[in-house]
Amino acid sequence: MVSTKLYTAIxxxxxxxxxxxxxxxxxxxxxxxxxGVIMVLSAAKAVLVAAYFQHLRFEPRSLTYLVGIGLxxxxxxxxxxxxxxx
Amino acid sequence: MTDAxxxxxxxxxxxxxxxxxxHGHDFPGTGSIKRWFVTTNHKDVGILYIxxxxxxxxxxxxxxxxxxxxxxAPRGLGEGILAPVAYNQAxxxxxxxxxxxxxxxxxxxxxxxxxxxxxxxxxxxxxxxxALSYWLYLxxxxxxxxxxxxxxxxxxxxxxxxxxxxxxxxxxxxxxxAVLALVLFVASVTVSSxxxxxxxxxxxxxxxxxxNLPLFSWTILLTAWMMLFAFAALxxxxxxxxxxxxxxxxxxxxxSPAGALLWTHLFWxxxxxxxxxxxxxxxxxxxxxxxxxxxxRIVGRKWFILAMVLVAIQSFAVWMHHxxxxxxxxxxxxxxMITTIGxxxxxxxxxxxxxxxxxxxxxxxxxxxxxxxxxxLLFIIGGITGVFLGAVVLDYEFRGTYWVVAHFHYVMVGGVxxxxxxxxxWFPKMTGRMYDEFLGKLHFAVYFVGFNLLYFxxxxxxxxxxxxxxxxxxxxxxxxxxxxxxFVLGLSFLIMFYNLFKSAFVGDPAPDNPWEYxxxxxxxxxxxxxxxxxDGTPTYRNGHLEFLDTGEVAPTEGRSDGPTxxxxxxxxVTASATTAVTADAELPTAEVTEVEGPSHASIWPFVLSAxxxxxxxxxxxxxxxxxxxxxxxxxxxxxxxxxxVVTLGSLVAxxxxxxxxxxxxxxxxxxxxxxxxxxxxxxxFLASDVVLFGGFLGAYVFTRVAFGWTxxxxxxxxxxxxxxxxxxxxTSSFTVxxxxxxxxxxxxxxxxTSLGATFVLGIGFLVNKGLEWQHLFHEGLWLSTNVRASTxxxxxxxxxxxxxxxxxxxxYLTARAWRGAYLEDSRSVEYFGLYWxxxxxxWLFLFPLFYIL
Ligand code: HEM
Ligand SMILES: [Cu+2]
Numbered sequence: 001m002v003s004t005k006l007y008t009a010i011x012x013x014x015x016x017x018x019x020x021x022x023x024x025x026x027x028x029x030x031x032x033x034x035x036g037v038i039m040v041l042s043a044a045k046a047v048l049v050a051a052y053f054q055h056l057r058f059e060p061r062s063l064t065y066l067v068g069i070g071l072x073x074x075x076x077x078x079x080x081x082x083x084x085x086x
Numbered sequence: 087m088t089d090a091x092x093x094x095x096x097x098x099x100x101x102x103x104x105x106x107x108x109h110g111h112d113f114p115g116t117g118s119i120k121r122w123f124v125t126t127n128h129k130d131v132g133i134l135y136i137x138x139x140x141x142x143x144x145x146x147x148x149x150x151x152x153x154x155x156x157x158x159a160p161r162g163l164g165e166g167i168l169a170p171v172a173y174n175q176a177x178x179x180x181x182x183x184x185x186x187x188x189x190x191x192x193x194x195x196x197x198x199x200x201x202x203x204x205x206x207x208x209x210x211x212x213x214x215x216x217a218l219s220y221w222l223y224l225x226x227x228x229x230x231x232x233x234x235x236x237x238x239x240x241x242x243x244x245x246x247x248x249x250x251x252x253x254x255x256x257x258x259x260x261x262x263x264a265v266l267a268l269v270l271f272v273a274s275v276t277v278s279s280x281x282x283x284x285x286x287x288x289x290x291x292x293x294x295x296x297x298n299l300p301l302f303s304w305t306i307l308l309t310a311w312m313m314l315f316a317f318a319a320l321x322x323x324x325x326x327x328x329x330x331x332x333x334x335x336x337x338x339x340x341x342s343p344a345g346a347l348l349w350t351h352l353f354w355x356x357x358x359x360x361x362x363x364x365x366x367x368x369x370x371x372x373x374x375x376x377x378x379x380x381x382x383r384i385v386g387r388k389w390f391i392l393a394m395v396l397v398a399i400q401s402f403a404v405w406m407h408h409x410x411x412x413x414x415x416x417x418x419x420x421x422x423m424i425t426t427i428g429x430x431x432x433x434x435x436x437x438x439x440x441x442x443x444x445x446x447x448x449x450x451x452x453x454x455x456x457x458x459x460x461x462x463l464l465f466i467i468g469g470i471t472g473v474f475l476g477a478v479v480l481d482y483e484f485r486g487t488y489w490v491v492a493h494f495h496y497v498m499v500g501g502v503x504x505x506x507x508x509x510x511x512w513f514p515k516m517t518g519r520m521y522d523e524f525l526g527k528l529h530f531a532v533y534f535v536g537f538n539l540l541y542f543x544x545x546x547x548x549x550x551x552x553x554x555x556x557x558x559x560x561x562x563x564x565x566x567x568x569x570x571x572x573f574v575l576g577l578s579f580l581i582m583f584y585n586l587f588k589s590a591f592v593g594d595p596a597p598d599n600p601w602e603y604x605x606x607x608x609x610x611x612x613x614x615x616x617x618x619x620x621d622g623t624p625t626y627r628n629g630h631l632e633f634l635d636t637g638e639v640a641p642t643e644g645r646s647d648g649p650t651x652x653x654x655x656x657x658x659v660t661a662s663a664t665t666a667v668t669a670d671a672e673l674p675t676a677e678v679t680e681v682e683g684p685s686h687a688s689i690w691p692f693v694l695s696a697x698x699x700x701x702x703x704x705x706x707x708x709x710x711x712x713x714x715x716x717x718x719x720x721x722x723x724x725x726x727x728x729x730x731v732v733t734l735g736s737l738v739a740x741x742x743x744x745x746x747x748x749x750x751x752x753x754x755x756x757x758x759x760x761x762x763x764x765x766x767x768x769x770x771f772l773a774s775d776v777v778l779f780g781g782f783l784g785a786y787v788f789t790r791v792a793f794g795w796t797x798x799x800x801x802x803x804x805x806x807x808x809x810x811x812x813x814x815x816x817t818s819s820f821t822v823x824x825x826x827x828x829x830x831x832x833x834x835x836x837x838x839t840s841l842g843a844t845f846v847l848g849i850g851f852l853v854n855k856g857l858e859w860q861h862l863f864h865e866g867l868w869l870s871t872n873v874r875a876s877t878x879x880x881x882x883x884x885x886x887x888x889x890x891x892x893x894x895x896x897x898y899l900t901a902r903a904w905r906g907a908y909l910e911d912s913r914s915v916e917y918f919g920l921y922w923x924x925x926x927x928x929w930l931f932l933f934p935l936f937y938i939l
Contacts, residue, residue, distance in 0.1 A: 004827055011820040018812045018933075022805055025938045031796060038934045046927045053823050053923045062757035063769050070773035073315050073402060074780020081351040081784060082791045084406065084414035085344060 126213035132199030174241035181244025193367030206291025206624030221695035222274035236260035248338035248349035292753035293626030305370030316359035322781025323352035335876035344792035368501035371508035380447025393432035453526030457507025468496030492544035519593030539571025700729025818847035829912035
């Protein structure tokens with residue numbers, strides 16, 4: 001499936017992007033811009049781990065949907081609850 | 087699927103020492119007490135569930151009687167038989183016991199018994215986990231019982247609203263115990279959901295597509311999906327509450343921003359799906375019994391199923407209709423009013439489908455039919471009154487009154503009515519004996535009169551405030567009627583208990599199918615069915631049920647009574663083992679070829695649950711993370727430690743125990759065809775864990791929004807320790823990947839080293855975190871300092887608990903690998919990896935949210 005080399009490359013990318021997240025914080029961007037960049041980086045890392053380390057990319061799509069449903073439920077709760085305060 | 091791998095716990099690899107001990111050979115008969123402690127058979131577990139749940143029905147019922155006696159007249163403080171706090175405890179415990187410990191487990195007793203038969207499976211995918219679900223359930227109920235004796239049980243209502251749910255207002259130890267009992271109950275439900283979902287998606291007989299699945303199984307499938315996600319949200323709520331009560335965090339405290347509102351969101355996000363979780367199985371029984379006793383397939387079957395699927399999805403989008411009187415904004419109220427009205431439409435469709443079926447068929451008025459027919463009438467009344475409540479303006483009037491009480495008793499106890507019908511319906515199958523039809527009908531008559539006498543007056547006396555025993559004197563006659571009805575309803579069960587108890591021993595022997603026109607598979611086998619359900623392999627290849635027997639096709643009708651229970655435990659192997667072309671043929675592991683046939687006994691689920699019970703009991707008196715002073719505190723602390731040892735020990739024992747899941751040929755497995763049961767189970771579990779962490783993160787985001795997002799500073803002033811931990815976790819994920827690569831290459835030392843490295847890295851993560859926390863404590867920050875600190879410590883603490891659990895497994899795997907395991911079959915390493923990477927992913931979000939943003 002995936003070679004050890006690719007795994008290693010992904011690991012390096014994850015490592016670097018974690019570092020970048022902290023650098024972004026100190027880069028003096030506006031709060032919400034930094035927020036956006038940092039969360040996008042987190043999401044990207046999560047996708048990489050799920051796709052390759054958990055090899056979801058090579059499994060039937062149904063497993064990805066399954067996790068997606070959980071994610072949608074969690075986001076629905078978070079967003080709707082927070083919105084209800086506004 | 088033959089070996090231990092269905093027992094998905096990464097611990098249960100089975101390795102290759104195939105111990106040919108006596109599992110299955112000395113499986114005791116149903117007359118033996120031992121049988122009931124060790125059994126993992128789905129039919130036994132089903133019976134255990136049913137019997138236990140009926141016990142909780144009686145307990146909850148007695149509490150209800152106490153309340154109804156108190157309500158016989160409007161009372162002032164100190165009048166009547168119950169003191170004010172005792173009344174509050176009775177109300178709360180009644181609600182919790184009935185909803186959690188009676189209603190759902192009663193339904194799942196049937197699910198356990200019937201669903202594998204309807205699927206054409208020999209058991210659930212993970213029989214030991216199924217037994218574990220039962221024992222966790224029983225022990226959670228016992229724990230709840232204990233709470234009465236620790237100063238008093240929880241008294242804040244079954245909805246456990248904040249801030250009444252924190253020790254400031256409910257200081258008794260028993261109140262904490264009740265919350266912990268619920269935590270244990272949720273553990274049981276989660277294990278059960280994973281098991282049912284894996285089984286129902288993966289183990290259907292050939293030709294039994296979802297479209298053809300019997301309706302009762304359909305409702306259980308949807309119920310299990312709702313349970314998986316809804317109970318994960320409840321678990322989040324309960325863990326936060328436990329932490330507030332035991333550790334001193336301040337999520338729900340009065341002074342926290344929107345603490346009370348946070349609870350309502352978490353609780354009702356679970357709570358609304360929960361009302362369908364308790365109702366759907368009843369709906370399934372209704373559909374099944376209607377079809378049998380009208381002799382007609384349900385009208386619009388496809389649409390009926392579609393409506394149920396819609397309702398199951400929508401049930402997660404209506405929760406705020408329980409919050410119309412809170413401070414949530416008007417737009418969101420309107421939105422949820424619309425979704426609520428929307429959800430009642432599919433229900434209309436289902437009701438009409440049932441009515442049409444009745445009109446088009448030819449009804450036979452047996453006891454099961456009477457009960458489900460009664461249930462339909464009750465549900466219609468309950469549903470219509472619910473629509474009143476769904477309208478914001480009307481709810482302003484009705485909220486907190488007996489209208490609500492009457493509404494949900496009509497729907498929920500309406501559901502019970504259908505389930506009682508189910509009990510009569512499947513009784514002959516389970517016991518092999520017929521019940522007395524006259525007494526059954528008499529039960530129905532008394533029950534139905536009692537029900538309406540009890541609940542209908544509550545609509546009339548709707549102005550009575552909920553959960554209070556004082557009310558306007560002119561309403562007294564209605565309450566007196568209700569009290570009388572309560573006794574009639576309760577006593578009607580005596581008829582049932584007498585009838586069923588007696589019939590179980592001396593009733594007429596039941597044929598395979600005592601009900602003409604019953605078409606589902608459970609009626610094609612003997613009553614009761616043999617231990618492994620079917621002699622041959624069931625198939626629907628030709629559009630109807632047949633049994634394949636080493637090549638030849640035997641029609642259903644030809645089957646005579648199979649050998650009963652115990653006899654098969656030895657002989658059952660022969661037929662099944664030959665047809666055991668397993669789904670894992672591509673994994674020809676040592677044990678597959680040597681398999682002895684499925685196991686049916688394990689004591690460890692029982693022991694494990696007892697251990698968990700002791701742990702939680704021991705923790706119950708904690709306050710601000712400290713045990714009470716003196717002997718009592720020491721005793722509790724000892725209980726915790728002892729429980730911990732038992733729990734861990736039985737986990738290891740369970741991992742080492744050779745246990746063979748049911749043999750099956752992969753038939754219909756949409757949408758998880760070709761994926762191992764163990765892996766499917768793991769992913770389903772992880773999906774629920776996503777919601778658990780979602781609940782925690784949701785609570786954090788919500789509280790932060792209420793506080794003012796940008797005014798909220800991260801607790802650690804320095805993100806570097808967090809960054810270091812990110813590095814450590816990422817590296818440990820990488821070593822887990824390497825471990826799997828090594829295992830697949832049969833590279834023993836590579837495997838051991840990588841697993842060992844993972845373990846060391848995990849320890850490093852915890853040490854680093856410990857140092858960081860130590861530092862924060864020295865700065866004077868503690869869990870209870872403010873809600874900012876509470877969210878930080880608790881959310882990262884939950885994550886750390888996941889790391890610790892992972893490390894226990896990693897240690898186990900390393901030790902096994904050292905002795906040569908996993909080289910032939912690396913699935914355990916793979917499943918552990920899935921979990922570990924998930925824990926890693928969670929951290930990828932916790933780190934920025936709690937350290938830098
Ligand atoms: C036609 C569909 C239904 C609608 C529109 C509906 C609507 C509502 C609404 C708006 C409330 C909140 C009332 C309030 O607290 O002010 C409520 C409460 C409740 N409903 Fe329903 N409902 C429906 C069906 C059901 C079903 C099928 C069940 C369970 C089997 C159920 C169980 C409950 C329970 C337990 C409560 C009370 C919660 C509490 O303790 O506060 N409902 N319903
Ligand atoms: Cu609701």
